[in-house]
Amino acid sequence: MAEITKRSDDYSRWYQDVIQAAELAENSPVRGCMVIRPNGYAIWENIQRTLDDRFKELGHVNAYFPLLIPKSFLAKEAEHVEGFAKECAIVTHHRLKQVTVNGKTTVVPDPESKLEEEYVIRPTSETVIWDQYRKWIQSYRDLPILINQWANVMRWEMRTRMFLRTTEFLWQEGHTAHATAEEGRAETLQMLEVYRWFAEDILAMPVVCGAKTANERFAGAVETYSIEAMMQDRKALQAGTSHDLGQNFAKAFDVTYQDAEGKVEHVWATSWGMSTRIIGALIMTHSDDNGLVLPPRIARTKAVIVPIWKNDEEMAAVCAAADRIAADLKASVGLIHVDKRDKMRPGWKYAEWEQKGVPVRLELGPRDLAEGQVMMAARHDRAKNPVKFADLGTALPAELERIQADLFAAAVKRREEATVNVDTWDEFVKLYEGEGGFAHCHWCGDGDCEKAIQEKTKVTIRNLPFERDETVGTCVHCGEKSIGRVLFAQSY
Numbered sequence: 001m002a003e004i005t006k007r008s009d010d011y012s013r014w015y016q017d018v019i020q021a022a023e024l025a026e027n028s029p030v031r032g033c034m035v036i037r038p039n040g041y042a043i044w045e046n047i048q049r050t051l052d053d054r055f056k057e058l059g060h061v062n063a064y065f066p067l068l069i070p071k072s073f074l075a076k077e078a079e080h081v082e083g084f085a086k087e088c089a090i091v092t093h094h095r096l097k098q099v100t101v102n103g104k105t106t107v108v109p110d111p112e113s114k115l116e117e118e119y120v121i122r123p124t125s126e127t128v129i130w131d132q133y134r135k136w137i138q139s140y141r142d143l144p145i146l147i148n149q150w151a152n153v154m155r156w157e158m159r160t161r162m163f164l165r166t167t168e169f170l171w172q173e174g175h176t177a178h179a180t181a182e183e184g185r186a187e188t189l190q191m192l193e194v195y196r197w198f199a200e201d202i203l204a205m206p207v208v209c210g211a212k213t214a215n216e217r218f219a220g221a222v223e224t225y226s227i228e229a230m231m232q233d234r235k236a237l238q239a240g241t242s243h244d245l246g247q248n249f250a251k252a253f254d255v256t257y258q259d260a261e262g263k264v265e266h267v268w269a270t271s272w273g274m275s276t277r278i279i280g281a282l283i284m285t286h287s288d289d290n291g292l293v294l295p296p297r298i299a300r301t302k303a304v305i306v307p308i309w310k311n312d313e314e315m316a317a318v319c320a321a322a323d324r325i326a327a328d329l330k331a332s333v334g335l336i337h338v339d340k341r342d343k344m345r346p347g348w349k350y351a352e353w354e355q356k357g358v359p360v361r362l363e364l365g366p367r368d369l370a371e372g373q374v375m376m377a378a379r380h381d382r383a384k385n386p387v388k389f390a391d392l393g394t395a396l397p398a399e400l401e402r403i404q405a406d407l408f409a410a411a412v413k414r415r416e417e418a419t420v421n422v423d424t425w426d427e428f429v430k431l432y433e434g435e436g437g438f439a440h441c442h443w444c445g446d447g448d449c450e451k452a453i454q455e456k457t458k459v460t461i462r463n464l465p466f467e468r469d470e471t472v473g474t475c476v477h478c479g480e481k482s483i484g485r486v487l488f489a490q491s492y
Helices: 011-021 038-057 071-075 078-087 126-136 181-202 248-252 277-286 312-333 346-356 366-371 389-417 425-433 447-457
Strands: 025-027 034-036 068-070 090-093 096-101 104-109 114-121 145-154 168-178 207-211 223-230 236-246 256-258 264-266 268-275 301-307 335-338 360-364 373-378 384-388 419-422 438-442 460-465 485-489
Touching: 011 025, 011 277, 011 346, 034 038, 038 145, 038 168, 038 181, 038 277, 068 071, 068 126, 071 078, 071 114, 071 126, 078 248, 126 145, 126 168, 126 248, 168 181, 181 207, 181 223, 181 236, 181 268, 223 389, 223 460, 223 485, 236 248, 236 277, 248 268, 268 277, 277 389, 301 312, 301 346, 301 389, 312 335, 312 360, 312 366, 312 389, 346 360, 360 366, 360 389, 366 373, 373 389, 384 389, 389 419, 419 425, 425 438, 425 447, 447 460
Parallel strands: 301 335, 301 360, 419 438
Antiparallel strands: 025 034, 068 114, 090 114, 096 104, 145 168, 168 268, 207 223, 207 460, 223 236, 236 268, 256 264, 360 373, 373 384, 438 485, 460 485
16 A cells, blocks of 8 residues: 655655555656556546537537647747747657667667758647648638647656646647637637636636736737636646637738628637646645545546455355446446455555545445445545445435535635735735735736746736726735736745
């Protein structure tokens, strides 16, 4: 059984231990990249299914674009290349050759295979997609284009942490084209609302929706919106973003359309994305010192049945009953796993399934079988109750809903307790030298002031919440007239 460090002892170590104990991911031979194990990938598959269904309900379709992007494409949008230049990995050759140096054989790029134009390994796909949209769009009849792709990207990170910040990660990226600025802005806000719904209703993770500052906008965007979640260590995590790109990429790639009156206009664009980083947010929002805790709506396995026996006859009887229960409930509840592993004590199995975050455990022994019941235990609070076989069809779904609601309520309560209004610089510094949390503070709106705060405290403006106090006050840092309160926090 894997040992898990307590959160209070070392939060960072605890996070890594939970990932290891739940068998979600592990480091790969490539620096900063991870192997996502089946338990971790099952979570990502559920994320994909849920979001993909929602995207398609709203009219979006999936496509796929190349991993390699001509380097010249990035130079076409000045802000974009500046934003990603330090993170790009470049392909320069297409062949290796063996050489022997000091008696040792190695491989090096073959000079004869040097590419005429180098390629960037996809850090994001705006440029290659807009090059295609230029070919697909001629008339207003071709709009809107509502495309999403599920893909991997690479951004060369200096400091990496599994799921939260890796050199390669998985994500979805939506890229849409519209006839008017109003349609583009409506799409941007619609997709932000999809992310809010997903975070809160599916992941039981409360978020703050709002606009990013100019300093924090996506490279090449007119406006960037985000959802910001609070982790158990009171730090913020940006869980999803949606970008209004205006006409910047359309102008860079000369993507125009002819309207109904024959006038030629550049189209209006959006992009939006959520990545495997959300799994890190999920872990840090709900998990405890015993391991992973998963909200039922995102867990692949909703419950595990642990049969208990002392001899072969008892084993046959309780395992057969467990199989029947799992089969009977699959349609209404989802996947229920029956743990039939022999020569393993039930207590060991209980602890292992706790570490893996399965929401409900059903214990079934010979005495339970005789009484026509199982013992039902919830992962998150260990509430344990006997349930008759005949009642499981209603009791188990109800328990899963209770768990989902409890997790969301606990996360909301934790955030509320760690959210304050701060009015003076001394209070601000004291807060972030201590426990930290979310602080709603007056800010002047000046980017240089924002940078100075970050340099002094490593605290950033997470966003300008949609629901915020816009009363004019005095900037918490410089003392100038404010634009109202904005959300500050230390972040991942």
